[in-house]
Amino acid sequence: MSINVSPFHLAIPVFNLNECRTFYRDVLGCEEGRSSDHWVDFNFFGHQLVIHYKPKSDEVLHTNPVDGKDVPVPHFGVVLPWDVFHAFAEDLKQKNIKFVIEPYIRFEGLVGEQATMFFYDPSGNALEFKAFKDMGQLFAK
Numbered sequence: 001m002s003i004n005v006s007p008f009h010l011a012i013p014v015f016n017l018n019e020c021r022t023f024y025r026d027v028l029g030c031e032e033g034r035s036s037d038h039w040v041d042f043n044f045f046g047h048q049l050v051i052h053y054k055p056k057s058d059e060v061l062h063t064n065p066v067d068g069k070d071v072p073v074p075h076f077g078v079v080l081p082w083d084v085f086h087a088f089a090e091d092l093k094q095k096n097i098k099f100v101i102e103p104y105i106r107f108e109g110l111v112g113e114q115a116t117m118f119f120y121d122p123s124g125n126a127l128e129f130k131a132f133k134d135m136g137q138l139f140a141k
Helices: 017-027 082-094
Strands: 009-014 031-035 039-044 047-053 062-066 069-073 075-079 099-106 114-120 126-132
Touching (some): 009 017, 017 039, 017 047, 069 075, 082 099, 082 126
Parallel strands (some): 009 047, 075 126
Antiparallel strands (some): 031 039, 039 047, 062 069, 114 126
């Protein structure tokens, strides 16, 4: 199955621009693009992610139960190829990322088998990275 994807643009709030700039650039390996004193563009796995400064708020983080785990809502991320996901997860472990949900396999051995992991950036934005054993299952019902 071939998936032709147009790059998305996502702008997210961060309360510490420098700390998040370092996180997305050095921890996640995203190439930095244009920037100002209040925002920074990144190549987020082929998509345009912009971190924008916003003062810290006291918003309560929300979660929904999935597979007996508390999945943060909202969250964003990328679906990676299976082998890239596992290499990326190992790299994040080596960088001592604190996972909200450790990398694990859902539906192992079944149709829709997928790997997933969740963690927060330094400003509390939740990220999920996942991979499908069979990418053809990405939009399956």
